[in-house]
Amino acid sequence: MNNLTTGQAATCFASPELSSADEISREVLSLTHDNSLLPLLDAMPDFVMILNRNRQIIFANRKMREVGSAHFMASVVGLRPGELLNCERVAFAPSGCGTGQACATCGIVSTILTAFSGDPITRDCRLSAQGIEAFDLRVWASPFTWNTVNYVLVIATDISNEKRRRVLERIFFHDILNAAHGVRSIAELLDGEAVMDNELSATLHDVAETLIGEIKSQQTLLAAENNELGVSLTPLHALEVIKSAVSQLRNHNLSARKKIVIAHGTRNFDLISDGALLSRSLANLLKNALEASGPGSTITLGARIEEAGNVFWCHNPGVIPPEVQHQIFQRGFSTKGTGRGIGTYSVRLLTERYLQGTVVLESSEPDGTTFRITVPMLHENEHQHEPLPGTTP
Numbered sequence: 545m546n547n548l549t550t551g552q553a554a555t556c557f558a559s560p561e562l563s564s565a566d567e568i569s570r571e572v573l574s575l576t577h578d579n580s581l582l583p584l585l586d587a588m589p590d591f592v593m594i595l596n597r598n599r600q601i602i603f604a605n606r607k608m609r610e611v612g613s614a615h616f617m618a619s620v621v622g623l624r625p626g627e628l629l630n631c632e633r634v635a636f637a638p639s640g641c642g643t644g645q646a647c648a649t650c651g652i653v654s655t656i657l658t659a660f661s662g663d664p665i666t667r668d669c670r671l672s673a674q675g676i677e678a679f680d681l682r683v684w685a686s687p688f689t690w691n692t693v694n695y696v697l698v699i700a701t702d703i704s705n706e707k708r709r710r711v712l713e714r715i716f717f718h719d720i721l722n723a724a725h726g727v728r729s730i731a732e733l734l735d736g737e738a739v740m741d742n743e744l745s746a747t748l749h750d751v752a753e754t755l756i757g758e759i760k761s762q763q764t765l766l767a768a769e770n771n772e773l774g775v776s777l778t779p780l781h782a783l784e785v786i787k788s789a790v791s792q793l794r795n796h797n798l799s800a801r802k803k804i805v806i807a808h809g810t811r812n813f814d815l816i817s818d819g820a821l822l823s824r825s826l827a828n829l830l831k832n833a834l835e836a837s838g839p840g841s842t843i844t845l846g847a848r849i850e851e852a853g854n855v856f857w858c859h860n861p862g863v864i865p866p867e868v869q870h871q872i873f874q875r876g877f878s879t880k881g882t883g884r885g886i887g888t889y890s891v892r893l894l895t896e897r898y899l900q901g902t903v904v905l906e907s908s909e910p911d912g913t914t915f916r917i918t919v920p921m922l923h924e925n926e927h928q929h930e931p932l933p934g935t936t937p
Contacts, residue, residue, distance in 0.1 A: 557647045558657060560639030563598050568622050571602050574691045591681070591700040599624050599642055599656055602695065611679075625652055625698070630673045633870075646870035652683060659685035659696045668703065670874050678875050680707040707875070722797060723755035750795040757792050764824060765890050768898065775818045775898050777922070782847040783812040785819060785856065789826035789845065798834040807846030807859075815854045816922040817899055825894050825903075826856050828887040829915045833860035836913070850918070853901065857916045864907040872905060891917070 554560060563571075575594065576582060585592045585605045592605040604612070604620045612628035614620045626634050626641030637644030642653045651669030658665045664686035671679045681700040688697055730748045767773040786806060793799055826845070833843045837860045844859045864872065875889045895903045901919035 554638040555643035556638070556645045558642035558653055559598065560643045561598050562640075563596055563600055563622075565622070568596070568600065568602065571596055571693060571695075572621060574693065575603055588699075591698075591702070593625060593698040593700075595625075595656060595696045595698060597660065597694055599653075601625070601628060604628065625656070626650070626671070629671055629679065632672050632674045645866070649867055649870050652681070655683050655685045656696055656698065659687050659698075660694070662687055668707075669700075672874050678704070680704040680875070720755065720758055723751060723758055726751040726795070726797075727755065747795070754792070754795055761824060761828075761890075764821070764894075768890070768893050773821075773894075773898055775821065777816050778819055780815050780817055780819045780822070781812050782815060782854070782856070783810065785823050785826065786810070786845050786847060788819070788823035789830055792823070792827040793830050793834065796831070796834070798831060801839040802834060802837055803840075803842045804830070805842060805844050807844050807857075810846045810848065813847070813849055813854070815919070817854075817919050821894050821898055822856070822917070822919065825891045825899075825917055826858065828891045829858040829917070832887045832915070833858050833913070836860055836862045836864075849921075853918045853920045855916055855918050857914055859912055859914045861912040863909055864905070864913055869905060869907060873903075888915075891915070895919070 582603060585594075585603065588605055589607060591608045591611065592603075593601055593608055594603040596602050601620050601623050604614070604617070608628070609615065609617070609620055612620070612630070614628065620628060624641035625631075626637075626647075631641065631650075633644050633646045633650070634641050637647060641647070642650070647653050650671070651667050652671060655665055655667045655669060664684070666682065666684045669681050669683045671681065673679065680703050682703045683698060683700045685696050685698045688695055727748070730751060764773065783806070790804055793804070830843065830845065837843060841861055845857070846859075847854070847856045849855070872888050873892045892903050895901045895917050899919050901917060903915060903917050905913070905915055907913040
């Protein structure tokens with residue numbers, strides 16, 4: 545989208561214009577003149593905001609202030625919704641909430657703009673806040689006029705648990721059914737056989753391992769989202785982490801007619817981290833790469849030591865469109881259909897919240913797509929005496 549400029553303010557999407565402090569003060573006084581309106585909104589259990597024509601908050605109820613960590617109304621007035629909720633995209637928006645390239649995919653901004661055009665609207669929206677927190681909201685927005693001034697009333701209900709449950713259920717049944725079909729196929733081959741040959745026995749074992757792995761993956765994600773996941777730091781070898789990730793997808797139907805290779809020059813260096821979480825995160829990136837790649841594609845895994853830490857990466861030849869890149873780490877977002885979109889989100893959740901690392905995406909022509917996981921360098925004495933926050937001895 546082309547960059548637009550208004551005076552000194554720039555935008556890639558919504559208007560960057562801000563109301564003056566005097567104008568905002570007049571709007572606040574106008575709304576607070578009726579002592580019966582705002583106390584009623586303040587008592588509501590949902591998130592409630594009143595926005596002026598420039599999408600700035602004139603009123604936010606108690607529930608909204610609490611989720612935005614704002615104790616006083618005065619600290620909220622004049623902000624835009626994403627600024628109150630600490631949206632991670634605001635830092636990259638040239639003129640605040642709503643003006644960045646990624647804001648074009650924000651359901652909350654689009655809902656507000658639609659309401660200002662004169663049409664009430666209800667939409668499910670998602671917002672990623674700084675620090676891995678995410679909001680799944682059902683947002684209702686409607687225009688209204690108060691003392692000849694136009695506003696939008698926004699009421700949002702937190703539907704995070706509903707969305708999380710639905711996505712996990714669909715993914716769980718989808719993946720478990722795939723593995724169960726594999727077990728049934730082998731059982732059909734065994735029908736009437738007196739003795740199971742070694743190759744068939746090994747295949748049955750691998751499929752059973754895949755089934756167990758899918759179940760453990762869902763258990764890990766649920767524990768991580770509920771802040772109940774323990775982290776166990778142990779000495780690891782880089783190649784063992786990579787091979788563990790590959791083994792989780794070795795017999796998956798996504799691996800058919802595709803090649804998985806370890807990058808030339810990858811060294812088997814030592815590191816300290818949670819091996820199960822690190823290998824599962826890398827396996828999720830590998831699964832995502834397999835899903836995005838066609839028959840005959842090569843997916844490459846690698847590891848190296850950089851100044852920033854220990855880096856594990858996964859590359860595939862495909863390219864992710866910019867509008868998808870902006871949303872790729874959001875819970876529930878997927879280009880594969882309704883009810884998917886947990887893989888890259890879980891990688892970020894596990895890496896940043898529990899492994900104290902980072903995950904980044906680079907995708908462009910002709911280089912393809914690379915996800916990089918970076919975890920901190922720890923030494924043996926740190927492992928023994930100074931575990932990372934939230935880890936278990």
